[in-house]
Amino acid sequence: MNTDREIDKISDEDLIKSIVKTNDTVLFEVLYDRYSKIVYNKCYGFAKDEDEAKDLTQDVFLKLFVKLITFKGTSKFSTWLYAFTYNHCVNYVTRSTQKKIEKQSIESSGLENLSDENDEDDNSIHRMKVEYLKVALELISPDEKMILLLKYQDLLTVKELETVLGIGESAIKMRIKRAKERLINAYAKTTCHGESL
Amino acid sequence: MQKPHAMENPFRNLDRPLKNVPEDLRAKVMNDIATAKLIMELASLFSINYGKVIESTISKRTITKK
Numbered sequence: 150m151n152t153d154r155e156i157d158k159i160s161d162e163d164l165i166k167s168i169v170k171t172n173d174t175v176l177f178e179v180l181y182d183r184y185s186k187i188v189y190n191k192c193y194g195f196a197k198d199e200d201e202a203k204d205l206t207q208d209v210f211l212k213l214f215v216k217l218i219t220f221k222g223t224s225k226f227s228t229w230l231y232a233f234t235y236n237h238c239v240n241y242v243t244r245s246t247q248k249k250i251e252k253q254s255i256e257s258s259g260l261e262n263l264s265d266e267n268d269e270d271d272n273s274i275h276r277m278k279v280e281y282l283k284v285a286l287e288l289i290s291p292d293e294k295m296i297l298l299l300k301y302q303d304l305l306t307v308k309e310l311e312t313v314l315g316i317g318e319s320a321i322k323m324r325i326k327r328a329k330e331r332l333i334n335a336y337a338k339t340t341c342h343g344e345s346l
Numbered sequence: 347m348q349k350p351h352a353m354e355n356p357f358r359n360l361d362r363p364l365k366n367v368p369e370d371l372r373a374k375v376m377n378d379i380a381t382a383k384l385i386m387e388l389a390s391l392f393s394i395n396y397g398k399v400i401e402s403t404i405s406k407r408t409i410t411k412k
Binding site: 206272 | 353354355356357358359360361364365366367368371372374375376378379380382383386387
């Protein structure tokens with residue numbers, strides 16, 4: 150149908166504006182079709198099994214319909230949606246496992262030379278093997294896993310992370326640095342021979 | 347073919363191949379959305395549009411002054 154083709158040509162941002170304006174469920178279906186696979190797979194990364202991934206995806210899309218109005222267009226919609234999805238998953242995992250995520254206070258002394266260290270650590274990360282990386286990601290906190298996925302899987306820049314997570318540049322860099330350190334330690338534990346990076 | 351020395355970002359391969367979304371999920375989500383829409387519309391019937399109330403009060407007041 151012609152109308153279907155026209156709908157498919159609409160940019161994400163225009164589609165969101167129309168959904169917010171009209172609450173049209175047919176338009177929301179178009180958004181679901183565009184992003185259900187990626188959202189489902191992201192949820193799967195935090196879920197124990199397929200059923201849990203389905204429940205998480207269902208909740209994300211319901212929440213998305215209600216909260217779509219809060220998308221202000223300051224970042225790409227896909228970027229915003231990834232952070233939205235991870236936030237939901239992190240809250241779910243944190244609540245369900247009763248894990249208390251320690252508050253990460255940021256010491257000013259630790260903020261020096263962050264960019265140089267980050268580049269060096271990226272080489273360590275690129276040398277990791279996928280099967281061990283998967284296990285290592287389960288050993289760090291969901292918050293740390295989220296920021297690493299946003300940076301290395303979805304390739305968000307520090308600026309984009311600042312926008313979608315609503316925290317400053319220094320805090321972002323510090324969180325990435327700490328998450329990477331934890332991941333590298335966890336990775337060393339998961340490899341049989343303590344494979345060094 | 348892959349280059350033998352190219353250093354790949356392993357994060358990009360974490361969820362590969364992407365799993366297909368279960369087919370029954372679409373209907374469940376859209377059912378949720380229909381319910382949410384109904385609730386939102388019902389809620390809007392019972393809420394006062396303060397903006398409009400203030401606007402109409404002010405305009406009436408101006409008219410009385412004249």
